[in-house]
Amino acid sequence: MVRITRMSSDQKDYWNREIAKFDMVHPLxxxxxxxxxxxxxxxxxxxxxxxxxVVCGMMMVLxxxxxxxxxxxxxxxxxxxxxxxxxxxxxxxxxxxxxxxxEHNAIFLRIDPNIKEDDIADGDDxxxxxxxxxxxxxxxxxxxxRDVYRIDLTKYDSADKLFNMFxxxxxxxxxxxxxEGVTIEPATEVAQLERFYEIFSEHSxxxxxxxxxxxxxxxxxxxxxxxxxxxLFLAKYKGDMIGGLICIQFARKHLAMHMGTPYRYQKLxxxxxxxxxxxxxxxxxxxxxxxxxxxxxxxxxxxxxSKFLPEVVRLIGxxxxxxxxxxxxxxxxxxxxxLPKAWPYLISLREKFHKKNKTNPMSExxx
Numbered sequence: 001m002v003r004i005t006r007m008s009s010d011q012k013d014y015w016n017r018e019i020a021k022f023d024m025v026h027p028l029x030x031x032x033x034x035x036x037x038x039x040x041x042x043x044x045x046x047x048x049x050x051x052x053x054v055v056c057g058m059m060m061v062l063x064x065x066x067x068x069x070x071x072x073x074x075x076x077x078x079x080x081x082x083x084x085x086x087x088x089x090x091x092x093x094x095x096x097x098x099x100x101x102x103e104h105n106a107i108f109l110r111i112d113p114n115i116k117e118d119d120i121a122d123g124d125d126x127x128x129x130x131x132x133x134x135x136x137x138x139x140x141x142x143x144x145x146r147d148v149y150r151i152d153l154t155k156y157d158s159a160d161k162l163f164n165m166f167x168x169x170x171x172x173x174x175x176x177x178x179x180e181g182v183t184i185e186p187a188t189e190v191a192q193l194e195r196f197y198e199i200f201s202e203h204s205x206x207x208x209x210x211x212x213x214x215x216x217x218x219x220x221x222x223x224x225x226x227x228x229x230x231x232l233f234l235a236k237y238k239g240d241m242i243g244g245l246i247c248i249q250f251a252r253k254h255l256a257m258h259m260g261t262p263y264r265y266q267k268l269x270x271x272x273x274x275x276x277x278x279x280x281x282x283x284x285x286x287x288x289x290x291x292x293x294x295x296x297x298x299x300x301x302x303x304x305x306s307k308f309l310p311e312v313v314r315l316i317g318x319x320x321x322x323x324x325x326x327x328x329x330x331x332x333x334x335x336x337x338x339l340p341k342a343w344p345y346l347i348s349l350r351e352k353f354h355k356k357n358k359t360n361p362m363s364e365x366x367x
Contacts, residue, residue, distance in 0.1 A: 117315060
């Protein structure tokens with residue numbers, strides 16, 4: 001019989017040790033990811049399924065209250081995690097998620113398991129059998145991308161073997177950074193993270209991307225980098241930081257999170273250099289794959305990532321379990337019909353606000 005328990009905040013090591021044993025585990029299943037998402041007002045609840053004293057499934061459920069309402073929404077990033085053929089464990093985990101939903105007056109639960117699209121046979125979808133709706137969207141505004149680029153590191157005996165497989169232009173770009181005097185080194189203190197965030201913000205604003213705040217990056221640092229499950233690779237040129245990449249890893253899986261270099265430094269090819277350093281680190285630490293968070297939202301992003309020989313991995317994507325059907329229909333309409341139309345306007349407002357703050361002396365931090 002499957003027994004369900006909830007983990008407390010002091011059981012981090014137990015959670016990480018047990019969940020790392022599952023084949024479908026992902027860096028976003030680590031205990032620390034719940035702490036990272038708590039910055040955005042998500043409350044993590046850690047659910048464990050056991051059968052005869054052996055852990056047979058796990059699920060991190062994030063709960064977020066909807067402001068000015070008595071309702072909430074729930075999300076299980078890259079969850080649930082279990083042995084795929086064990087339907088009883090999946091049923092038990094989903095039943096517990098239903099109980100959590102009732103406790104928090106949730107409208108629905110969304111999941112996006114780390115399972116490949118081709119691994120679920122037509123007519124035999126275990127989630128649909130439990131009442132989930134399989135969304136057709138391949139991307140949302142608040143969940144991990146469904147289509148990702150991953151480098152299969154098991155194909156190469158060493159980082160050098162992978163490097164030699166890159167085309168001539170990619171190898172040249174990686175080497176050029178060093179020839180131009182760019183150095184790549186891992187960050188060692190939070191002050192370097194703060195400076196990186198300033199650069200990353202500038203880069204993202206220039207490209208019209210929304211980004212999370214500095215506290216989010218600090219949580220990545222605390223929960224992954226300080227635990228030696230992540231690194232911030234910094235590019236320096238003539239003594240100044242000009243860009244970098246923050247990446248995380250867990251259970252021999254590696255995920256590139258955020259990277260950026262301002263346009264004025266693009267010719268130095270530092271982005272090729274720090275990305276390559278992070279790939280080397282993943283290989284050296286025994287990771288089986290290196291993943292970009294998505295294929296790319298622009299042609300230039302997709303082209304750049306493709307230079308490192310990743311494969312396109314198409315995941316099964318998003319499933320919703322409606323707990324309050326009428327309210328769920330309203331949320332779904334707002335998310336996939338209203339928000340896409342309003343998005344360009346929201347981006348424009350953000351840019352105007354950012355420019356106003358940069359030109360307003362009262363907005364500057366005191367020395």
